[in-house]
Amino acid sequence: MPQRLPLFRAARLVGISRGTLQRRIHDEGIDTFEGQILVDDLVKLFPHTPLEQDSEYERVQHIKKHAFAKRVRERLMPSAEVLAARVAELGRELAATRAHLSLYQTILEQITLRLREAGENPSKKEVHGLLHWIKGILAEPPAPSDPRKDLFVNDTVLRIMAAHVKIQPSNHEFWLEGNDSLLDAGVRAGLALNYGCTSGSCGLCKARVISGEVKKIRHHDYVLSEAEKNMNYILMCSCTAVSDVVLEALEASSEADIPFQEISTRVKRIERPSNDMLLLHLQTPRVQRLRFLAGQSVHLSLGNSTGAELPIASCPCDDRNLLFHIPCTKDSAFCAAVNNLKKGDPVTVTGPEGQFLLNEDSQRGQIYIAYGAGFAPVKSIIEHAMALELPSEMDLYWIVDKEDELYLHNLCRSWDDALENFNYHPRVNRDALETLLSTPETLRKRDVYLAGPEDRVLSASERLLAAGLPPGQLKSCILSPV
Numbered sequence: 001m002p003q004r005l006p007l008f009r010a011a012r013l014v015g016i017s018r019g020t021l022q023r024r025i026h027d028e029g030i031d032t033f034e035g036q037i038l039v040d041d042l043v044k045l046f047p048h049t050p051l052e053q054d055s056e057y058e059r060v061q062h063i064k065k066h067a068f069a070k071r072v073r074e075r076l077m078p079s080a081e082v083l084a085a086r087v088a089e090l091g092r093e094l095a096a097t098r099a100h101l102s103l104y105q106t107i108l109e110q111i112t113l114r115l116r117e118a119g120e121n122p123s124k125k126e127v128h129g130l131l132h133w134i135k136g137i138l139a140e141p142p143a144p145s146d147p148r149k150d151l152f153v154n155d156t157v158l159r160i161m162a163a164h165v166k167i168q169p170s171n172h173e174f175w176l177e178g179n180d181s182l183l184d185a186g187v188r189a190g191l192a193l194n195y196g197c198t199s200g201s202c203g204l205c206k207a208r209v210i211s212g213e214v215k216k217i218r219h220h221d222y223v224l225s226e227a228e229k230n231m232n233y234i235l236m237c238s239c240t241a242v243s244d245v246v247l248e249a250l251e252a253s254s255e256a257d258i259p260f261q262e263i264s265t266r267v268k269r270i271e272r273p274s275n276d277m278l279l280l281h282l283q284t285p286r287v288q289r290l291r292f293l294a295g296q297s298v299h300l301s302l303g304n305s306t307g308a309e310l311p312i313a314s315c316p317c318d319d320r321n322l323l324f325h326i327p328c329t330k331d332s333a334f335c336a337a338v339n340n341l342k343k344g345d346p347v348t349v350t351g352p353e354g355q356f357l358l359n360e361d362s363q364r365g366q367i368y369i370a371y372g373a374g375f376a377p378v379k380s381i382i383e384h385a386m387a388l389e390l391p392s393e394m395d396l397y398w399i400v401d402k403e404d405e406l407y408l409h410n411l412c413r414s415w416d417d418a419l420e421n422f423n424y425h426p427r428v429n430r431d432a433l434e435t436l437l438s439t440p441e442t443l444r445k446r447d448v449y450l451a452g453p454e455d456r457v458l459s460a461s462e463r464l465l466a467a468g469l470p471p472g473q474l475k476s477c478i479l480s481p482v
C-alpha cells in the first residue's frame with residue numbers, strides 16, 4: 001500500500017464522504033500534497049476504523065439511494081472474470097512485495113553479519129548498539145494493533161470490489177462497482193458525460209483509455225474504426241473497468257452542451273403527499289434516457305393537447321426515473337389531467353432547457369431558498385451536489401404558507417440527519433430572508449439559489465441584492481403556472 005492516498009480513495013477507506021474528509025483535513029490543519037494524504041495522517045484522523053461499522057458513508061449512501069426517486073440499486077458483485085483479473089493483479093503485487101521483503105531480509109542479514117565482524121572490537125559501542133537494535137527489530141512481529149492494518153485490509157477489499165475511474169481533462173473521479181458500465185457509474189456519480197442511446201448504437205459515449213484495463217460487457221452495433229481501436233477508444237456504455245482506469249472523455253460544461261430531446265415516457269406512479277400537490281414519476285425507455293443538468297425544466301405533453309413546463313425534481317444521476325412536483329389549484333386543467341393518469345400511460349417529455357444550474361466550480365457554500373413548489377428544481381440541484389460529494393456547506397430554506405405544503409419534509413430532515421454539511425430550515429408563514437439579511441457578511445460569502453412563483457422570487461432577489469449579495473452569486477428559477 002502506498003504511503004500517500006488520493007483523498008477520493010482515503011475517504012472511501014475510512015467510510016466517510018470525500019466532503020467530510022476534506023473538512024476534517026482543513027479543520028485539523030493537515031497538509032495534503034496534490035490531493036493526497038499521508039497514510040499516517042489518515043490513521044491519526046481516524047484511529048478506529050472497524051471494517052464492519054455502519055459508517056457515515058454507508059448512511060449517506062443509504063439516504064442518497066432512497067432519496068433519488070427511491071431508486072434501489074442492487075450492489076452487484078463484479079463478474080467472475082473481473083474478480084479473477086483483480087485478484088490476479090493483487091497476486092502479482094503480493095509476489096513483488098514478497099520478492100522485495102526477501103531482498104530486504106538478505107540485506108539485513110548481510111548488514112548484521114558485517115557489523116558483527118566489525119563489532120569484535122569492544123570499543124565500538126555504537127556498533128554493538130546498532131546490532132542489538134537490528135536483532136530486536138527482526139525478532140519483533142508486526143504489532144497486532146497497528147492502526148494501519150484495517151486500512152490496508154479495507155484497501156485490498158476495495159480494490160477487489162470496485163475500480164477507481166478518473167476522467168480527463170476534468171479530473172472528475174468516481175467508483176465503479178459490480179458490473180456497471182463506465183457510463184452508468186459515471187452518470188450515477190453526477191458527471192455530465194456525453195452519451196445518447198446507452199446501448200452501443202450512437203457512438204456518443206466514445207472515450208479513450210489513457211491507462212488501466214477495461215472489458216467489453218455487451219455487444220455494440222457502433223463500429224469503432226481501426227485507427228480508433230489502435231488509439232484505445234472504447235464505448236463507455238458497453239465497457240466496465242477491470243482495474244483502476246484513466247479515461248479521456250467529453251463532459252457537458254453548460255446547458256449548451258445538452259441536446260434537445262423528445263422522449264416518450266410512461267407513468268410509473270403518482271403520489272399525493274398533500275391536498276394540493278401531485279408527485280408524478282415517469283420512466284424513460286431503457287435505451288432513450290433523458291440527458292439534463294440538475295435544475296433544468298422540460299415540457300410535458302399528455303397527448304390530449306394538455307401540457308406544462310415543469311422543472312425536473314429528480315437528479316440527473318438517475319436519468320431513467322424522472323420526478324415532477326405538480327402544484328394543484330382547482331382551476332388547473334393540467335393537474336386534473338395528471339390526476340386521471342394511470343400507471344403505464346404515455347407522457348411525452350421535450351427539452352431540457354434552463355440555466356438554473358449548480359455552479360460546480362464555486363468554493364462557496366450554497367443557500368437554497370425554495371418557495372412552495374420551487375422546492376422541485378432545488379431538490380434536483382441538492383441531490384446532484386450530494387452525488388458529486390461537494391464539501392461546501394448547504395442551507396435549505398423551504399418557505400411555505402401552511403405546514404402541509406412542506407410536502408417532502410421528512411426527506412429534507414433525512415438529509416439534515418445524514419449529511420454533516422446540510423442544514424434544513426423549514427419556514428411556515430415566516431419571512432426566512434430576515435435571518436439571512438441580518439448577517440450580510442455571511443450572505444456575501446455564499447451562492448444563493450432561489451426558486452418559486454414569480455412575485456416571491458423577484459421580491460427576494462431585490463432584497464438579497466440590496467443587502468450586498470453579488471449578482472453573480474444569485475441564480476433564480478421562476479416557476480411557470482400550471
Ligand code: FES
Binds near residue numbers: 202236237
Ligand atoms: S451512448 Fe450510444 S453508443 Fe454509448
